[in-house]
Amino acid sequence: MKKLFHLFCFVAGVTSLYLFSLIFSPLSSEDKLLDFEIFKGQSAAQIFISLEEKGIIPSVYPAKIYNHMxxxxxxxxxxxIRTNYSISELLDVLSQSVNTAKERTITVIEGWTAEDMAAYLNKEEIVPHQEFMSFVKNPPKKFLEDYSFIFSSLQKKGFVPKSLEGYLFPDTYKIFDGSTSEDIVCRMLDNLETKIKGKIQYELDRSGKDLHGVMIMASILEKEVxxxxxxxxxxxxxWKRIAKGMPLQADSTVNYITRKGTARSSYDDIEIDSPYNTYRYIGLPPGPISNPGFDAIMGALFPVKNPxxxxxxxxxxxxxxxxxxxxHKANRRYLDE
Structure with missing residues (x-):
């Protein structure tokens, strides 16, 4: 009986130490700033589930136990919030007041280019056009290292992304007045990273496709259909045309060069010597031509077989x-419908 009691005390002690570690140790070695929204009327249990779903906490149980204590x-x-908070620090921060009067909602549309986003943010007087474009076109090296999960397919090939075009995930975001270009881009990349985890990452690993190629394809699809x-x-x-060595001949890629936005490219336009001109160059262009939404990404990754x-x-x-x-030539009679 005494042995059982000692065993019980030992197990209880180990469990207590483990829970103490879960509650009071940093949740991550990385120090990233994230926004987490609590909706009016949400219960503590719902908040903990949301934190777990977003990957902020590993499990709801330590949070429930600490909140009970x-x-x-x-x-x-x-x-x-910061990713290196402990659960105790996180719950304390979520209990502090926020200045909701300074919140703003922005909506970024699927298929927008970085230039489109810059024009929108400038019009809404959130950040200047040039400031946003400068950050997107020349992201700091440290910034890219923080998002190695997204850019690993490029980095494995020895490439350093020269632009964030294609990775600025379109969605509706709540931001604070005074947000910088970096703040907004971080929200978009964090959102994309969340979307990639799970089914998309599994299929990338299974199929051997690289994320950059999928994002390029998705960006073209977003502009074509x-x-x-x-x-x-x-x-x-x-994908079939690429496999057979046929040019894509996508007018959207030519428009990315000319910035014309026309439905059909002129003969002069399709003669432009640019790796983005898929009339002249076989295969995918070197980078995305827009920022695709989730449906386009899924379409690029899961094509439906057809003749x-x-x-x-x-x-x-x-x-x-x-x-x-x-x-196809016969179908051209429908172009002006």
Whole structure:
């Protein structure tokens, strides 16, 4: 009986030390600043689940135990938190008041380029156009190292990303007045990193595709067609053309060079000597031409098999597919629909 008692005391002591470590040790060795939103009416249990889903805490249980020991009154709003907080520090911060009067909502549209975003943020008087573009085009090396999870496919090949174009995830964000370009870009990259984890990362590992190539393909799909069904169908067309050594001949890539935004490229435009000109150069361009949303990324990664090698989109947005070039030429009569 005495042995059982000693064993019980030993197990209880080890468990207590383990829980103490979980509650009071830093959650991460990295020191990143994140925004975490508590919605009005959320219970403590719902908040802990949200923290776990976002990867901020490894499990809800230490947070529940600590909150039972030291009850907290969590306050609705956007809280700025650091990834190296302990659970005890995190819960304390989430119990402090936030200045909701300084919150702003911005909406970044799927398929926008960095230039589009810069113009929008400048118009909304959030950050100047040139400041945003300067940061996107010349991100600090330390900044890229913090997001090695996203850029690892490039870094493994010895490339250093020269622009964040393609990785600025479109979504609706709540930000504070006074947010900098870096603050906003961090929110977008954090969001993308969250989206990549799970099914997308599993498929990248399984298929051997690299993230950069998928993001380039998704950025083209975003500019060429509209729905998730069309993304997956056209994705298969483009991947097949690449495999057969056929040029993509995507007008959207030419528009990225000319900034014209026309539905059809002129003969002069398709003669431009640029690696982004997919009429002249076979394969994918060297970088994304827009910032794709989740559906386009999924379409690029999970193409739907079909017999087509050609497609065109009419003015109304309807897509016409063809198996042969002769059929494709016949479909051109629908361009002005």
């Amino acid at each position: 030291d009850p907290h009154a969590f306050i609705a709003g956007i809280h700025s 509209r729905t998730h069904e069309e993304f997956a169908t056209v994705s298969d067309i483009f 087509y090698y050609y497609f065109l989109t009419s003015k109304s947005g309807k897509v016409y597919y063809a198996e042969t070039f002769e059929e």
